[in-house]
Amino acid sequence: xxxxxxxxxxxxxxxxxxxxxxxxxxxxxxxxxxxxxxxxxxxxxxxxxxxxxxxxxxxxxxxxxxxxxxxxxxxxxxxxxxxxxxxxxxxxxxxxxxxxxxxxxxxxxxxxxxxxxxxxxxxxxxxxxxxxxxxx
Numbered sequence: 426x427x428x429x430x431x432x433x434x435x436x437x438x439x440x441x442x443x444x445x446x447x448x449x450x451x452x453x454x455x456x457x458x459x460x461x462x463x464x465x466x467x468x469x470x471x472x473x474x475x476x477x478x479x480x481x482x483x484x485x486x487x488x489x490x491x492x493x494x495x496x497x498x499x500x501x502x503x504x505x506x507x508x509x510x511x512x513x514x515x516x517x518x519x520x521x522x523x524x525x526x527x528x529x530x531x532x533x534x535x536x537x538x539x540x541x542x543x544x545x546x547x548x549x550x551x552x553x554x555x556x557x558x559x560x561x
Contacts, residue, residue, distance in 0.1 A: 449466065455471060
């Protein structure tokens with residue numbers, strides 16, 4: 426399936442996954458506390474959505490980012506847990522990617538003027554044969 430921007434979806438999802446792994450590596454080095462790490466991952470997931478421009482690929486990056494965030498940034502040694510906070514983080518990271526992708530979609534900057542509807546004030550009879558000759 427090819428996106429309207431030219432890149433096939435089969436390439437965008439792995440690229441988004443690689444970006445999510447890179448984001449986790451950067452956050453692990455740069456941010457010391459857990460809540461800051463989750464916030465940084467949410468921001469970077471939105472940036473990934475801006476880059477890939479496709480909500481599906483951005484959502485996939487959010488899910489992969491959640492796996493990596495829960496496994497390596499919150500817990501240690503790749504241990505996945507499923508507590509209430511983990512489900513909230515899943516919703517946050519999975520939603521951040523499509524929000525970033527939606528920010529990149531083209532939107533009108535202003536409302537266009539309403540269309541003018543022609544009003545018929547009188548009926549003019551046309552010669553049927555002369556009218557037909559002008560159309561052909």
